[in-house]
Amino acid sequence: MKTVDINNIKIIIVDNYEQMSKKAAAMIEAQVLLKRNSVLGLATGSTPEGMYQELVKKYQENEVNFQDVTTFNLDEYYPIASDSPQSYAYYMHEHFFKHVNVREHYQNIPNGSNTNVEETCQAYDRAIEASGNIDLQILGIGTNGHIGFNEPDVKFEAGTHLVELDEETIEANARFFEHIEDVPKQALSMGIRNIMHSKKIILMASGQNKAKAIRAMLKGPVTPELPASILQLHQDVTLIIDEAAAGEL
Numbered sequence: 001m002k003t004v005d006i007n008n009i010k011i012i013i014v015d016n017y018e019q020m021s022k023k024a025a026a027m028i029e030a031q032v033l034l035k036r037n038s039v040l041g042l043a044t045g046s047t048p049e050g051m052y053q054e055l056v057k058k059y060q061e062n063e064v065n066f067q068d069v070t071t072f073n074l075d076e077y078y079p080i081a082s083d084s085p086q087s088y089a090y091y092m093h094e095h096f097f098k099h100v101n102v103r104e105h106y107q108n109i110p111n112g113s114n115t116n117v118e119e120t121c122q123a124y125d126r127a128i129e130a131s132g133n134i135d136l137q138i139l140g141i142g143t144n145g146h147i148g149f150n151e152p153d154v155k156f157e158a159g160t161h162l163v164e165l166d167e168e169t170i171e172a173n174a175r176f177f178e179h180i181e182d183v184p185k186q187a188l189s190m191g192i193r194n195i196m197h198s199k200k201i202i203l204m205a206s207g208q209n210k211a212k213a214i215r216a217m218l219k220g221p222v223t224p225e226l227p228a229s230i231l232q233l234h235q236d237v238t239l240i241i242d243e244a245a246a247g248e249l
């Protein structure tokens, strides 16, 4: 393991995916031990799968208890039914919620099936604020530098909003669907304000295909064209990345 700081961001470089997953799980465990009723911001995708596995193991071994924890997921496809196997609601249930004791009522995911998008987004922002904001937000990163589903744009979006997905994102996520045409073209995502109001942020990345985005977010200008670059302005961000993702630093 190596540690280095770049532009106010703490970086932990580990050998591989497994070590990244263990480190991230250890940090969530510590967060919940220090504050039992923590508000956790959660991510989906391939990157955090190993982290959820580690957390499930810790829960089964009675090392951590999620009884008083509240969770907010970053994003969800739109439109999508929550019981569709490609929905992030389904992902969260399969990888985490069905194995641990986060109370159902305390699990929040943007509702991808409500036709009133405005209402869904505003309700999500209100719920995050009412919880006192997120204590620890977990992020992955897209190959184009997106966080949540905040795609490269000419401006940063503040609150939860409807997003037109980039062609690059649709292609990257097509592996979870039978045909690329099945990937929804839109999504609901927490905005940059929601993410920046989190007290602590952990961003995980593994693999060479993330190296360019990691370099740009750390060393490039802060710009909505590379949404993750905004994290340079947050006071408590830790990156946990493997050697391959750190390959261009």
Ligand code: GLP
Pocket: 043, 044, 045, 046, 047, 048, 074, 075, 139, 140, 141, 142, 143, 147, 148, 149, 169, 173
């Ligand atoms: C997805 C998600 C993001 C995720 C990113 C990377 O589209 N909306 O929250 O961090 O893209 O995904 P993966 O971890 O599968 O590479």
